[in-house]
Amino acid sequence: MRFVGIDVVIPVHDEQELLPGCLDSLEACAAVTPVPVTVTVVLDSCTDASGSLARGRARIVRCDARNVGAARAVGFDSLPRPASPQRSGQRWYATTDADSRVPPTWLADQLARALDGADVVAGLVEVTDWSEWNPDTRVRYLEGYRAGSDHRHIHGANIGISARAYRDLGGFEPLPVHEDVRLVHRAEEAGLSIAWSTAT
Template identity: 35%
Template sequence: MITRLGVIIPAHNEEEDILGCLESVKRSLSYAAETGITCRFRVLVVADACTDATLDLVADYAARHLDIIVLTTSSQSVGRARDFGWRHFMETEELTTGEDSGSVWVAFTDADSRVPDHWITTHLDLAATGVDCLVGTVAPRPETASAELIATWHANHELLENHPYIFGANMGLRASALEAMGGVPPLVCGEDAAIVDAVQREGGRIRRTDDCRVLTSARLSGRTRGGFSSYLRQLT
């Protein structure tokens, strides 16, 4: 049974999108609580080498929402930022008798993304079945792209159960699985695929699902070379 959940959101110069992301995560947490889920939740935003208003915006938001934690780092690496976030979460959680890292779930999304209301419940429901790593789907946010680009995306991606894709904006892991692999690989890009490879090497159970699809920005100028925006540019 999952007793604690941490949502980790790396953010590098995301002043335009971070509050929308946080609002969607908060709605998902509220929905989970309404369905009777009682595990403890915390959301950790890792402001990584930000030179815009991202840190101030998150700090102000956190002052009004006590389950939001803001952290800072200067790694300029999404892999290191994700790793920093989940390690801080584990180090500051005081597990009680009967709890261990196998009862802790870590969910990852990105600062330019919007999670659905049932995102948290889907993660926890699958974790309850013994899944060690959830690999969810992602699609472009319609309001951030042309109809042509959205159509091209969907023509090239069949988003189904047991899909072949890996997106860091929609991923969850049991903390014990993260411990077994030594944490999130410290990569500037591609840490999501490296996570899945590591879980497989350790014999963890992986579930690829389209049940909690996340929508993310279709901007063509991204924050990480080789990331989602780079792929979208190829599609255009």
């Protein structure tokens, strides 16, 4: 299968302090990705300057869901329907969060897994700021987090999926939490190929 482009969706709710860093990292990532990358920011009930900060750097879509699953779905639903992949090539979808900083190889790594046959790529995350959490929470998290290729962690901040698979599955459900987990579990139930990536 030939991939001709990547669409990245970021749900945002009043995250003006975090969003610029996320967009910076995505611009650096797009610069070294072998296919064109389009970024869509979904402003979900935003009352701050998130929209102004995203203007000129991403497509902007608005909703009033106050629901991360619904916001992710709105973002992907706003994209043009992919043409027949047999005629024009396939598109790849990816999603992250406004408080995340993706590495430069994030999308290239996902594409490599897709070219090897993966329908879905579920990657890891690395928490770099524990200042809002108590030390016990940090210890419990790190003790239970497996970073090897046998991990089964699912994070909305690091998921990729072929456009065809996303549409076939019906997309993200309008859930306030665990919309990412539900999507990947539905993919597993449908017999799709899941790549458990160790990339953060």
